[in-house]
Amino acid sequence: MANGIASLIECGSKIWLDSVDPEQVVKNKALGITGATSNPSIIAGLIESGRFDDILLSLADETVSDEDLAWRMTDHLVRSAQAQFLDTWKQTRGNDGWVSFELDPLLEDAANPIPHEQRVARYIALGKQWAVGHENRMIKVPATPAGLDALEELAAAGLTLNVTLIFSPRQYRAARDAVWRGRQRYGQLDTFKSVYSIFVSRVDIYTGDQATDLCEATQGRVGVINAKQIGIENAWFWADKDLALQQEMIFASTGKKLDWQAEDYYIGELAGSDILTNPPATNAAIESAQGSYSALSRQLPGTEVIDEISQKIDMAQLEASLMAEGTAKFADPHKSLIQTIAHKRGALTGA
Numbered sequence: 001m002a003n004g005i006a007s008l009i010e011c012g013s014k015i016w017l018d019s020v021d022p023e024q025v026v027k028n029k030a031l032g033i034t035g036a037t038s039n040p041s042i043i044a045g046l047i048e049s050g051r052f053d054d055i056l057l058s059l060a061d062e063t064v065s066d067e068d069l070a071w072r073m074t075d076h077l078v079r080s081a082q083a084q085f086l087d088t089w090k091q092t093r094g095n096d097g098w099v100s101f102e103l104d105p106l107l108e109d110a111a112n113p114i115p116h117e118q119r120v121a122r123y124i125a126l127g128k129q130w131a132v133g134h135e136n137r138m139i140k141v142p143a144t145p146a147g148l149d150a151l152e153e154l155a156a157a158g159l160t161l162n163v164t165l166i167f168s169p170r171q172y173r174a175a176r177d178a179v180w181r182g183r184q185r186y187g188q189l190d191t192f193k194s195v196y197s198i199f200v201s202r203v204d205i206y207t208g209d210q211a212t213d214l215c216e217a218t219q220g221r222v223g224v225i226n227a228k229q230i231g232i233e234n235a236w237f238w239a240d241k242d243l244a245l246q247q248e249m250i251f252a253s254t255g256k257k258l259d260w261q262a263e264d265y266y267i268g269e270l271a272g273s274d275i276l277t278n279p280p281a282t283n284a285a286i287e288s289a290q291g292s293y294s295a296l297s298r299q300l301p302g303t304e305v306i307d308e309i310s311q312k313i314d315m316a317q318l319e320a321s322l323m324a325e326g327t328a329k330f331a332d333p334h335k336s337l338i339q340t341i342a343h344k345r346g347a348l349t350g351a
Contacts, residue, residue: 004290005032005286008293012272013270013272013274014034016035017033017278017283018036018037018280018282019036019042019280020036020077020080020099022084025084026084029085033283034092035085035096035097035099035275038077040337041336041337043077044337046077056069056073056341056348066341069341069345070338073341075101078101082134082135082136082137085099085136086135093244094160094191094245095245098136098137098138098160099136099138100138100162101131101137101139103127104126105142106331106334107119107123108142108147108327108331109331116149120150123147124154127161128154128159139160139161140163142330143164143171143174144323147163148175151182152182152185154182155182155186155194156183156186157186158186160193161194162194163196165323166196167202167226168226168316168318170319172198179194189243189244190243190244190245191245192244193247194247195247195250195275196234196250197250198249198252200224200226200252200253201254201257202322206318207219210318211312211313214308214309215308217301217304220257221305222309227251228269231273234274248274248275251274251275251276251277252277254267254270254277267282269296270297271294271296272294272298273298
């Protein structure tokens with residue numbers, strides 16, 4: 001029986017690295033990881049490390065703004081990860097081996113609001129811009145109102161999409177249906193691939209604060225149950241579409257949040273299907289512990305727990321609260337990335 005990362009893979013999970021650190025990509029690929037995701041916090045951390053100073057200087061000149069340089073560095077690091085996973089992408093004929101590229105989070109900046117239609121148009125334009133010429137790059141779009149309204153046109157242009165910042169069944173269904181409509185307009189269904197990233201553990205932070213009357217068997221487990229239910233619905237929806245490639249869930253935000261939870265609580269509960277996206281430290285901990293996993297991602301608790309969630313959790317309110325928090329966490333790291341670029345650039349050039 002396999003243990004650690006190999007056990008997760010053996011029971012049916014794909015694992016993608018939540019990082020595009022070139023060293024970590026190579027190390028984790030050797031463990032069986034088959035794709036990667038990126039975001040501004042990851043890029044900022046890599047730049048702050050000093051390991052990429054020469055590359056940053058080579059991409060910078062006096063005509064390039066700090067924000068443009070941030071995007072150049074992001075593109076460079078994502079391209080590097082794509083090159084590592086391209087063989088997996090080819091071997092699986094596009095079913096795996098993808099690297100996600102996140103579109104501009106500042107489109108959701110509450111401090112500088114942009115009219116809805118302008119945001120939609122900008123998502124569409126940026127998605128096309130950053131996808132062109134790439135075989136195994138996924139364009140990551142948030143399940144905000146503007147992001148959702150951009151999905152059909154992006155899919156109709158043939159882009160491969162990772163819809164992120166999903167908390168509720170409503171968001172998932174809106175995203176899935178828009179992507180499917182768009183891709184049917186585009187055609188070429190033999191190469192159609194899409195993924196839907198649900199944020200798991202943040203739901204349990206919400207219920208711990210806002211639904212304190214949940215029983216012990218339910219509290220702290222709503223995030224997992226919500227993710228499992230959406231995962232089951234996703235598998236059911238695509239089952240009769242006769243597609244060559246899998247349309248999958250990504251289970252994100254799977255770090256321990258509550259004292260009673262094991263370090264790998266969410267990962268263990270969601271093992272067995274679709275995609276787990278883990279930062280390097282999580283994968284290292286799983287590999288070090290050498291635990292054995294079983295396929296639990298389709299197993300739900302008894303009806304009393306399901307019924308309590310249905311009766312006591314207002315999913316519309318949950319979604320609204322977590323999206324307000326999520327969009328702030330979406331935009332603020334990109335602002336920090338630009339500040340990191342400015343500071344690093346000044347230190348390296350003496351400007």
